[in-house]
Amino acid sequence: MSKTTPATVALTRAGxxxxxxxxxxxxxxxxxxxxxxxxxxxxxxxxxxxLMTLVDAKPACVIVPSDCEVSMKKLAAALGGKSAQMMKPADAERLTGYKVGGVSPFGQRKAVPTVMDETAILFDRILINGGQRGLLLGLTPDEAARAAGAKLADLTA
Structure with a gap:
């Protein structure tokens, strides 16, 4: 397993x-x-x-706790849209440059609107995918949101 991914490179560059x-x-x-x-x-x-989603047919990235489900209504509202749905796996892989199961919000091929569930700030550190299957990254919620360009919102069902 490589310890260098587009996600780790992006985070290192961002300090x-x-x-x-x-x-x-x-x-x-x-x-x-x-x-x-x-x-x-x-x-x-x-x-x-x-998770990679479509809000009003436009791509968006969503970061939520692993034990929760995304409320598509709340997601759409958080991004000023009317409706949201999951992106097809092949489309997510093509857009991000990552394999499903290894999608990271950092270092994606194309920047898209990103939203992180507000519960992240309850913790000193959180784990988020590092850009490949079997690799997570530990960082502070503030740094994660900043590096991903994410806004915080209530996103879970």
Whole structure:
């Protein structure tokens, strides 16, 4: 496994301190984020998943706790849209340059509007995907939001 990804390069360039948290990725896990939290011994609400969505047919990135589901209504409202839906996996991979299961909000091929669930600020550190399957990054919620260009909002169902 490479410890250098577009996400780690982007964070390093931005001067953001982070730690690497490699783990054994299970492609058959029903919920990859929960599997990652369990593998690393972190609380699921501190391990954030990155999802690619469409808000009014335009791409958007969403960062939410691994034990939560996104409220599409709240997501659309947070970005000033009317409706939201999940992006097809192949489209997400093409847009971000990452494989599904390894999508990071940092270092994506194309910058898109990004929203992070406001519960992130409840923690000193959170884990977010590092740009490949089996690699999470630990950083402060403030630095994560700044580096991803994310606004904070209530996003969960």
């Amino acid at each position: 953001v301190a982070f730690e690497l948290f490699p783990y054994d990725y299970d492609p058959d896990a029903p919920r990859v984020g929960l599997q990652a939290a369990e593998a690393l011994g972190w609380a699921p609400e501190q391990v954030f998943k990155t």
